Amino acid sequence: MSTPFYVSPQQAMADRAEYARKGIARGRSVVVLTYAEGIVFVAENTSRALHKVSEIYDKIAFAAVGRYNEFENLRIGGVRYADLRGYSYDRADVTARGLANVYAQTLGTIFSSVGEKPYEVELIVAEVGKTADNDQIYRLTPDGSVVDEKNYVVVGGNADSIGNYLGQRHRVGMSLTEAVKVAVDSLARDPNGGSPRSLTPEQLEVAVLDRQRFQQRKFKRILGNQLGRLLDGDQSAEADDDEKPAAATPSDE
Amino acid sequence: MEANTRGTGRLPAAFLTPGSSSFLDFLAEHKPELLPGGRGLPEGSVVEAPHGTTIVAAVFDGGVVIAGDRRATMGNVIAQRDIEKVFPADEYSAVGIAGTAGLAVEMVRLFQLELEHYEKIEGATLSLEGKANRLTTMIRGNLGMAMQGLAVVPIFAGYDLDRGRGRIFNYDVTGGRSEERGFAATGSGSVFARGSMKKLYRDGLTADQAVTLVVQALYDAADDDSATGGPDLARKIFPIVSLITEDGFRRLTEAEVTEVVVAITDERLTHPNGPQAPLI
Numbered sequence: 001m002s003t004p005f006y007v008s009p010q011q012a013m014a015d016r017a018e019y020a021r022k023g024i025a026r027g028r029s030v031v032v033l034t035y036a037e038g039i040v041f042v043a044e045n046t047s048r049a050l051h052k053v054s055e056i057y058d059k060i061a062f063a064a065v066g067r068y069n070e071f072e073n074l075r076i077g078g079v080r081y082a083d084l085r086g087y088s089y090d091r092a093d094v095t096a097r098g099l100a101n102v103y104a105q106t107l108g109t110i111f112s113s114v115g116e117k118p119y120e121v122e123l124i125v126a127e128v129g130k131t132a133d134n135d136q137i138y139r140l141t142p143d144g145s146v147v148d149e150k151n152y153v154v155v156g157g158n159a160d161s162i163g164n165y166l167g168q169r170h171r172v173g174m175s176l177t178e179a180v181k182v183a184v185d186s187l188a189r190d191p192n193g194g195s196p197r198s199l200t201p202e203q204l205e206v207a208v209l210d211r212q213r214f215q216q217r218k219f220k221r222i223l224g225n226q227l228g229r230l231l232d233g234d235q236s237a238e239a240d241d242d243e244k245p246a247a248a249t250p251s252d253e
Numbered sequence: 254m255e256a257n258t259r260g261t262g263r264l265p266a267a268f269l270t271p272g273s274s275s276f277l278d279f280l281a282e283h284k285p286e287l288l289p290g291g292r293g294l295p296e297g298s299v300v301e302a303p304h305g306t307t308i309v310a311a312v313f314d315g316g317v318v319i320a321g322d323r324r325a326t327m328g329n330v331i332a333q334r335d336i337e338k339v340f341p342a343d344e345y346s347a348v349g350i351a352g353t354a355g356l357a358v359e360m361v362r363l364f365q366l367e368l369e370h371y372e373k374i375e376g377a378t379l380s381l382e383g384k385a386n387r388l389t390t391m392i393r394g395n396l397g398m399a400m401q402g403l404a405v406v407p408i409f410a411g412y413d414l415d416r417g418r419g420r421i422f423n424y425d426v427t428g429g430r431s432e433e434r435g436f437a438a439t440g441s442g443s444v445f446a447r448g449s450m451k452k453l454y455r456d457g458l459t460a461d462q463a464v465t466l467v468v469q470a471l472y473d474a475a476d477d478d479s480a481t482g483g484p485d486l487a488r489k490i491f492p493i494v495s496l497i498t499e500d501g502f503r504r505l506t507e508a509e510v511t512e513v514v515v516a517i518t519d520e521r522l523t524h525p526n527g528p529q530a531p532l533i
Contacts, residue, residue: 055373077268079373083276087366088287105262106269217369 013143016111016118020142023120024066029157030124031186032063032149033170034135035179038128038210038218042183044157045205053207055219057082057094059128061209065156066121066142074103074123091216096127100138100146108144118142122155128209128218132172158191165189176238180206180230201227276370277363277390289359289395299402303332305357307442307474307481308339308349310410310421311454312435313463316498317419319410320467321349322442322475323490324482334485339493341502343368346384346411347495351440353403360391360405367391381413385422385430393428408439412497419497436466442474442481449473452530464494464505468513469527484514 007015028044030052041063043052053063056078064071078099086094103123111118123140137149152170154162165186174182184204188196206222213220222230229237267283280287294300303325310319321338324331332354339349340361348364350357367387372378379387388409395405409422409430422430423437436454438446449470458466468484471492475483484491491514494505521527 049376051376054376073269073271076271076374077264079370080268080276080279081264083366083370084280084284087276087280087362102262102264106264109263 013112017143020066020111020118020120024122024142024156025159027065027156029154029159029162029187030063030065031152031154031162031166031183032124032126032137033152033166033174033179033183034132034137034172035174035176036132037176037212038208039126039135039137040176040179040183041124041126041205041207041209042180042187043205044187044199044203046203051205053205053221055207055217056099056125057086058091058216059209059218060094060096060099061126061207061219063124063126063155064121067119070119071121071123074106074119074121077106078103078125096125096136096138100125100140103140104144104146106144107140107142111143124149124153124155126209128211130211154186161191162186162189175235176208177230177233177235181233184231201231204231206230274371274374275387276367277387279370289356289363289391289398294398294401294403301327302356302403303327303336303354304480305336305338305351305354305440307438307440307446307471307478308351308408309438309443309446309450309467309470309474310349310408310433310436311450311458311463311466312419312421313458313460315419316412316460316496317410317421318460318463318467318494318496319347319349319408319421320464320471320492320494321351322471322482322492323485324480325354326480329479331482334482334488335490337493339495339504340365341495341504342384342409342411343372343378344501345378345414345497346381346409347497347502348388348407348409349439350405350407351443352405352407353398356395356398356403357405357407360395360407364388364391380415381411381420384411385409388422388424389428389430391428392424392426396427399426406439408437410497412499412501414499417499436470438470438474440481442471442478445477445481446470446474449527453528460496460498464496464509464513465517467494468492468510468517472517472521473527484518486514486518 030043032041041053045052054075056062062075081102082094110116119142125138127136129135137153139147139149139153152166169182184199188199206227208220209218226237305325308321319339323335325333325336342348342365348361404426406426407424413420421433421437423433424430436450453466475481491510494510496503
């Protein structure tokens, strides 16, 4: 029988963190930023079926990068957690903070458990508040840390360089058009200083948590024509569907 | 909260197991005691609880209207004058419930959640038939309670986006469902409401006419059934009327319903039996 190598706990954790970090950096980025009426999510994603951004509950949405099956599992777990909590107590008692905590515990336990490989995912849980001051954005890393972010956050891909760019461009109280433009510009930049790529609506997944939406569920995907017009800087695209909220396309959520 | 089963706060395995898109199935597996049918009653006991009464629905060109009176009774006592028995199920459907009020309201909450949960997990809405079938399952789950006097009998109405028209499903106490052509009624006053609509209903109604039709039917039901509440002019408690069209669910405002109710009650001052259909 062979004697197992001794690996110091520091080394073991560092290896796991490195493993997860590499998995996450391989994918494309997701940008989340606040605007005047809520929070906008912009992801580079050519798939119409596999979402990186999804609705969790009335005011809460979820964005993720990394390994799809792992974050999809966490998303479903989050929806079940939120729905169960809302059913047992009240819809108002489901909060992003509670959900972020449960995710942190789940990720943290998996990260330090010897029998499981760490999840290669980075998550964002965001909740839109009644006013901009009450908006909450949490970033969760694979080791179970929770970072309370203000105004904007980027995960996956070249998160650092995109984050720097957003830091210079993001203003509090931007309109949706401005916010989407900043987000798309940040995603299109070449980290090596080359000319920016051009991103078409087909390559983007955009969704908002819009506090002005009068329905209980504030999450809304921005699709097709509306996204095209928004990318062209057409301000009128922001108000799309607001007059006939119930008529929003059935694939809306 | 319930997430913490291993002392780590980690989501339990049931939350992370892929497969079911149904919140009901998830509850049955993880928290069966939260299901309305999950707690049995002692054999042979009969519980007296408030009962909701009459629900009516009718199809018109471009949608469907569903309405309910506001009375809940317990034996010969009026338990509540302003109970609400018509609820949106999701953007394109609604459910109106007659029967044990407490169970009905809980069932509606669960049904709304079931549809929303599916929508969020799958990223697509259920077909109208699919929604109707989920409701069947829930009513059947309540059969034990129903046999002890706590029945719940809904009407499910919705706009079918695939077929481009309104549809109505009527349920019996075992969950058996039948799609109704034109109009439907359930609850204690349903016999009178159906008789009324039979004479007044015709194809090609407009939305406004359909609203008048269902309010007339509720008036007739209240006229002959003591458990159905008529319009309460003194307290301004009027039926709840909701429309579902291509544009989605919309509950008529109090002002809109008041206008229809006042027109009808005024007319009934001269014709207490309401509008008259030709003899032949």
